[in-house]
Amino acid sequence: MPAPPKFLTDRLAARRSLRSRVSALEEAVQENRQLNLRIAELTDAMMELVVPLSERDESKVQAVVDRYRESLGGPR
Amino acid sequence: MVATMQDVRVDDDGIRFSSHDDVVVDVTFDGRRVWSFWLQRDTAGRGGDREIAWPQPLRRFLDGATRLALVDHVADAELYAAEVALGGGTGRIAVQDRKGRPLGLDKSNRLSRLFESRDSDQVAPLMDAIDTVLHALDKAGIEGFVAYGTLLGAYRDGRLIGHDSDADLGYVSRHSHPVDVMLESFALQRTLVEMGFVVTRYSGIAVKVHVPEADGSIRGLDVFGGFMRDGMLYLMGEVGAPFEESWIFPRGTVELEGRTFAAPAHPDRLLAAMYGEGWRVPDPAYEFTTPDSTRLRLNGWFRGIRVGQGRGMGTRELTPDEPSGFVQWVHGRCDASVGTVVDVGCGYGTDVVWLGRQGRSAWGMDAHYKSYVRMRRLAEAEDLPVRFRWVNLTEQRSVLDAAADLSRLPGPRVLTARHVLDTLDRAGRDNVLRVARVLARGGGAFFCQVQVTPDRNPESHGQVSPLDLDDLLQVIAAHGGDAAHVETLNETDAAGAANIARLMVTWK
Structure with a gap:
C-alpha cells in the first residue's frame, strides 16, 4: 500500500497535537479555577485573624480565634 | 396516551417486561410507592425486551409477599398489578424504618422518609424550619428563597413533592x-453559628443548617449559594444558565403547604434553569443532566473540600475493638520523651484510646465527628489523657486553625496518619504534610501508613486509592521532610508482594 501523502499525515499530526493542547489547556483552566477557593480561604483567615492579632490584645485574640474555630466545623 | 407493558415478570433479581414506551413508572407495594424508574432510560435489554434490577437499598426488604403494581406516574394509570412473593419470607413486605415509618427511594435512589407518607402534622415542623432559616438568612443580609424540589412543588402545586425527602433553600449573591x-458564604456561616445554629459546609458556597425541632430531633436544610457572572447564573449544585438578574430580584413569594415563603421574582425561569423546560411534568426519577461546562466550573471554583470523607461511619458494629498494627508499631518506636501523639484522620479513634491507655497524651482529629463520639465517651469515662477535635484536611482554613491550635501542645510531637494520605487528593496530602511539618519540628516525627498496590486488606472498609511510593517520597521531600525510615509489608490474605508501606518522616 502506498504511503499517505505528506499533506494528509501533516494534517493528522496537527489535529493530534491540537487535541493534546486543548486537553492540556482544559487541565490548566481547571487548576486556575481551583485557586479561587484557596484565595478565598486564605483571605478569610487573614481578615478574621490577622487584624486582631496586630492589636496585640491576648484576650481579644483568644476570643477571635475561638469564634473562628467554632464557625469552621460541623457538629462536634 | 397511557403507556403499555407486556409480559411482566417479577423475581428476586428484578423486573422484566416488554414495552416500547418510555414513561416514568412508580413501583408500589400494597399501594405504597417505593421506587420509580423510566421504562427505557433506566433499563437494559434489546429493543422492547427490558429488564431492571432491584436497587441495592431495597433488596434487604424483599422477603415476603406484596401486591406489586407498576403505575404510569404522570397518567396515574396502573400498567401492571399482581400478588408476588419474593425471598423466602411468609409475611407482607414492609419497606420501613426501625420505628415502622414507611420509606421509599427518592430520585437519587436513596432510601428516605418521603413527604407522601407524612401527615400534615409532620410537615409543619419542616415548614417552621424553612421559615427559621430564611429569616436567619435575611438577618445575615442574604436574600434566600426556596429552591430546587421545594420551589418546584410550591410553584407547581403549592405542596411538597410527594417523592421528595428534604427541603432546599438557595440565594443569589450580589x-x-x-x-x-x-x-x-464564610461570613454567613459565622453569623449563623453566632445565632446558635450548627452549620456544616459542603463546598465554598453551600452549607447545611441544622435546625433543632420540638421533639429534639435535628433537621438539616441545604442552603445553596449562587451568583451572576457575565450574564450567566451559577447556582450550587447544578445550575449554569443564561439568566437575568430581574428574574431573581426583587424576590417574590410562593405558597407552600399553606405557608408563604420567599421565592425568586420569576420562579418559572429558575425552574427551567434547574430542570429544563419539562419542569411542569412530574418526574420522581429525575436525573440532572448538568452540562460538563457547568459541572467543571462549579467543581473548579467551589468544590474539593470533602474528598475522602467516609459516609455512614460511627456505627457501633464497625468500630474496631483492637488497636491497629500500625499504632502499635508507632508506639514501639517512640520513647517516653514524646510529649503528644496526634492521630490525623483518626476515624473511630480506637488507636487514640489505645495510646491513652498506654499512658500517652494523645489527640485524635477527623472530619467525621460522629465516627469518634463513642471513643471520646470511653476516654472520658476512663479519664484517659485523650482529646478529640474536628478537622477538615481538605479545607485550608481548618488545617491552618488545627496547626495553630495543636502547636501549643507539649513536644516533641508525633503525628500519625493511617490510610489518610491514600484517601485524600493531592491538595489534602499537601495539607497533612504542612501540619506535620509545623507540629513535628523540634524532635518529633510523622508516621504514616499507605497502600501502595491495588491489593486490599480484606477487613478494610476504607476508600483508599493506592499511591506510588516514589511519588509520595518526592512530595514528602518537597515539603522538606526526610523519610528516615521506610518499610513495606503485606496486609492481604494473598501471599506475595507487599501492599502496604510504613514511613517515618522527620524535619530538621
Missing part, C-alpha cells in the same frame, strides 16, 4: 467574583 461569593 457579588460576581467566585472569591467574593465564598467570602460572603
